[in-house]
Amino acid sequence: MKRLTCLIAVLVFGTAVTFSQVSDEAKKDIKNAAAARGLNAADADQAVRAFVRLAEKGMNEGQARNMVKLALQEGKNGADIERVASAVSETYEKSGHAKDLASIAELCLKARISAENCERIMLATRYSLEKDASAKQVRILAEEMVRSGIDTEGLQAAIRATGDIVEKGDSPVEARLQVSRAALSGLQEGLKGKKLADRIQEQVQLREQTRERTRERLQTGAWEGNQEQYQQRREGQSRLQVRQGQQNGSGDISRPGDQGNGSRGR
Numbered sequence: 001m002k003r004l005t006c007l008i009a010v011l012v013f014g015t016a017v018t019f020s021q022v023s024d025e026a027k028k029d030i031k032n033a034a035a036a037r038g039l040n041a042a043d044a045d046q047a048v049r050a051f052v053r054l055a056e057k058g059m060n061e062g063q064a065r066n067m068v069k070l071a072l073q074e075g076k077n078g079a080d081i082e083r084v085a086s087a088v089s090e091t092y093e094k095s096g097h098a099k100d101l102a103s104i105a106e107l108c109l110k111a112r113i114s115a116e117n118c119e120r121i122m123l124a125t126r127y128s129l130e131k132d133a134s135a136k137q138v139r140i141l142a143e144e145m146v147r148s149g150i151d152t153e154g155l156q157a158a159i160r161a162t163g164d165i166v167e168k169g170d171s172p173v174e175a176r177l178q179v180s181r182a183a184l185s186g187l188q189e190g191l192k193g194k195k196l197a198d199r200i201q202e203q204v205q206l207r208e209q210t211r212e213r214t215r216e217r218l219q220t221g222a223w224e225g226n227q228e229q230y231q232q233r234r235e236g237q238s239r240l241q242v243r244q245g246q247q248n249g250s251g252d253i254s255r256p257g258d259q260g261n262g263s264r265g266r
Helices: 002-036 041-056 061-073 078-095 098-110 115-130 135-147 152-167 172-188 193-254 256-265
Strands: none
Touching (some): 002 061, 041 078, 061 098, 115 135, 135 172, 152 172, 152 193
16 A cells, blocks of 8 residues: 555656756756866855756756856856846746747857846846847847947847837837847947947937838828818819709709799790
8 A cells, every 4th residue: 555655646746756856967967067167165056046046937947057057167156157047037037038038148158248247138138028029039139249249238238229119119020120230330330338339229219210200201191181182072062063053053944933934924
């Protein structure tokens, strides 16, 4: 009976047991990676906590493990890893899209971007996603910008601008293309930092001005079209009234009553 009870427990809770075993294996793997890098036990524990945080927030365990190990490989200490993991997990919790977020974080880590700036880039990503930008398009933009040598301030501005343009009504793809063109143009001119960020923001404002002019033209065109239709109706009514008046005039000569009255008068 006892053996049967144990067997039932394994069948019912098998998934949980397996998950726990996999998690323990992943924790051990991360600790080993931290030790191989020469980090102390405190840093190793922080790296493990970062992994657990990502997994508990719902990120795929494999993605969480890879991200933490990559951070270790790129020279991040325990505190830095926890900081990046916290930013990623909070963004994931609010917007989902774990795969794209993990890719953006890994992109920052591979580019040797500081933990502080990784956090800022993730905050910019969250800002953009909250304005209905596409996580995929933000990831593509980030990859393109990093390949082009953009600095972190410019990258943050580009990601935020994508969300701003989507919020105004453009598609996520079109928003990415507009921001990319503005950023690459600024890079070619040698702009960096705030100057590049300002150039990107100018694109947002220019797009809004273009959209406003289009709205005005459409509204003006609609008003003029309504006026023209009104005038055409008025002219049509006037012509109809003239024709009716002419017909009524002819009828007055030939009406029987009028003919009789005319005879009596003669």
